[in-house]
Amino acid sequence: MKSCDALIVGGGPAGSTCARQLSRSGLDIMVMDKADFPRDKVCAGWITPSVVKTLELDLDTYRREHVLQPITGFKVGIIGNAQSEVRYQAPVSYGIRRLEFDDYLLRQSGARLQLGESVKSIQRQNGTWLINGTISTPLLIGAGGNACPVARHIGNKISGGHLQVFAKEIEFLMAPQQVEKCAIRADTPELFFCRDLKGYGWCLRKGDYLNLGFGREDTSPLSPHLNDFCSFLLSQDKLPTDLPQGFHGHAYALYGHSQRQLLTDGALIIGDAAGLATERSGEGIRPAVESALFAAQAITAAAGDYRQQRLRAYEDQLFAHFGMPQPPASGLVADAIRRSLGRILLNSLWFNRHIVLDGWFLRMDKGSERMN
Ligand SMILES: Cc1cc2nc3c(=O)[nH]c(=O)nc-3n(C[C@H](O)[C@H](O)[C@H](O)COP(=O)(O)OP(=O)(O)OC[C@H]3O[C@@H](n4cnc5c(N)ncnc54)[C@H](O)[C@@H]3O)c2cc1C
Numbered sequence: 001m002k003s004c005d006a007l008i009v010g011g012g013p014a015g016s017t018c019a020r021q022l023s024r025s026g027l028d029i030m031v032m033d034k035a036d037f038p039r040d041k042v043c044a045g046w047i048t049p050s051v052v053k054t055l056e057l058d059l060d061t062y063r064r065e066h067v068l069q070p071i072t073g074f075k076v077g078i079i080g081n082a083q084s085e086v087r088y089q090a091p092v093s094y095g096i097r098r099l100e101f102d103d104y105l106l107r108q109s110g111a112r113l114q115l116g117e118s119v120k121s122i123q124r125q126n127g128t129w130l131i132n133g134t135i136s137t138p139l140l141i142g143a144g145g146n147a148c149p150v151a152r153h154i155g156n157k158i159s160g161g162h163l164q165v166f167a168k169e170i171e172f173l174m175a176p177q178q179v180e181k182c183a184i185r186a187d188t189p190e191l192f193f194c195r196d197l198k199g200y201g202w203c204l205r206k207g208d209y210l211n212l213g214f215g216r217e218d219t220s221p222l223s224p225h226l227n228d229f230c231s232f233l234l235s236q237d238k239l240p241t242d243l244p245q246g247f248h249g250h251a252y253a254l255y256g257h258s259q260r261q262l263l264t265d266g267a268l269i270i271g272d273a274a275g276l277a278t279e280r281s282g283e284g285i286r287p288a289v290e291s292a293l294f295a296a297q298a299i300t301a302a303a304g305d306y307r308q309q310r311l312r313a314y315e316d317q318l319f320a321h322f323g324m325p326q327p328p329a330s331g332l333v334a335d336a337i338r339r340s341l342g343r344i345l346l347n348s349l350w351f352n353r354h355i356v357l358d359g360w361f362l363r364m365d366k367g368s369e370r371m372n
Contacts, residue, residue, distance in 0.1 A: 004030040004112065006139040006299070007131055009119050009150050011037060014271025014288035015143030016105040017055065021296035023110035030135065031111045034118035038103035042169050042250035043285075044204050044211050045096050046071070046189070048362060051286050052094070054293065055105070059094075066104060069095035069206040074361075075190040076352040079201065079232050083190065084349040092362055095189070095206035097171070119149040129266060139306050140267040141295065143288075146252045148273030154264045163257050165199070165282050166222050167215030168247040174208050174240065181240035182210060190238070191356075192229065197342040201229040203238065212239070213247075215282055222249070254279050255287065256325035262315050266306045270295045276322065280360040287322065294318055 006022060008015045011033035019029045033039075052059065062068055070091035077083035106113065114135070122140070123130040129140045142150025147158050174182060182205065184190055189204040199216030212233075214226045226247065233239050253260075253275035260275045262268060270276075271288030278287060298314035299306070319325070345351040358364040 001136060002030070002134060003136045004028050005137070006030075006141055007032060007129065007135055007137040008111070008141040008143050009033075009131075010143035010145060010148060010271070010273065011035075011106045011113070011115070012041065012102055012143060012145060012271060012288065013105060013285050014273070014292045015141070016102065016109045016111075017289040017292035018141055018143060018270055018296050019109035019111035020105075021293055022299060025296070025300045027299075029109075029111040030114055030137070031106065031109065032114040032117055032119060032131070032135070033106075034116070036116045037106055037113075038099050040171075041098040041102060042167065042248045043098045044169060044202055044213055045098050045101070045171070045206065046093055046204060046283075047096055047101075047285055048093050048283065050363070050366075051289060054286070054289050062104065066100040067095070067097045067206045067209060069186055071095060071187055071189060073185075073188040074352075074357055075188060076346065076356055077192060078195060078346050079192045079229060080195070081347060083192075084347075084352045085188070086349070086353045086357055095186075095204055095211070097206060097209060119144070122149065122153045124266070127266065138266060138304070139299065141299075142267065142269035142273045143271050143292070145272045146250070146275075148269060150267060151260060151269045151273040154261055154267055154269065156258070156260045156269075159251070163217055164251045164253050165215050165217050165277070166219075166249065166251050167213060167282070168222055168226055168249045169211060169213030170244060170247045171209055171211040172244050174210050178210075178240035178242065179208050181237075183236075183238045184210065191361075192232075193342075193346055194225065197346075199225070201226075201233075203233065210239075212243070217254070252277050252282075252284060254282070255322055259325055262318065263308060263311045265308045268295055268298075268311055268314055274318075276318075278363075283361070290321065291318060294321065 005027040008031045011031045022029050071093040073087040075083040075085050142148040184203045184205045186205040193200045201214040204211040255276050258275035270291040276287035277284035294317040295314050302310040
């Protein structure tokens, strides 16, 4: 039987950030993940300035051995319409590869790693958790993404009953002849909104890696939309024609839409497990790392007494930071805008720069900074 002060299920950005913070405070932390790392994760791999700041990421160190693509502009438009190009004086975001990024964060966390093992059973005996019959711990932290077993165990229904974003993505290293045919600039990702504004597609280049994806917040099948999007890109000569097959799909919940139970005696959930991705942009890495730090703070303050009322500070801080979860009156884009103004506004350079990019995606109004 192994034991630890806290077991974190999931070694993504939420799990590794929480592990790092709790390890720093002197706790013996174990991270269990069903995957062996490095593992890939379905994601565009775009991180905003606040992620770099919150993670205290030293970009010069990181870029020495990992792909780090500075982003200094965007092209934005509606699929089928003209795009506007918005430029910035300095990098406003970075492209990373999740395969590298998540592994880097996890290896730096200082936690003991139990990789390649899935959580199969969760039992509670006399105030202690027993995981897979082999690990005992007083504190269980669910960071297992959208279908996290800890989130389920504490009473959350993961699918159905609420709106989710369904997305598909592919990332591949372009061969030299594909690079020649690729019209996407590495420092300028392109965003293409659906006509009904229920989702968007993206082309994000990280050096010679191309990440291409499409996400929507409704329940109709995604593939027809994705196929139309790819056909449109090819008709515009944006991409090499020999794109690889095999887009990977994933679903996740936007903040407020799933209204998840966040904690119970001896357990809490963070990141996608808690359904925290940002409305409108779908950004999930920032809320994952922020929630991890809030959780670590509440856990440290609880000083070993992990009853629900002692962990409540986590929920309070989450709500204070992200706002009280609202019923899903809106999704990636507010319904009213979607129906009437959206298409017109997305043809406006001013709207694309100040509302779509600076507001929804880069959140500059929330104190995010540009980076050098
Ligand atoms: C197509 C797509 C594009 C996206 N693009 C972006 C983007 O560009 N920028 C951004 O900020 N966000 C993006 N997101 C959202 C972002 O990927 C997530 O919000 C983020 O990964 C959440 O981090 P996490 O640590 O909570 O969960 P995850 O990164 O999902 O990590 C969960 C971990 O738990 C493990 N796990 C799951 N079940 C078990 C189990 N039973 N036992 C043990 N381990 C388990 C998994 O193996 C995984 O390693 C995108 C999402 C999608 C689907």
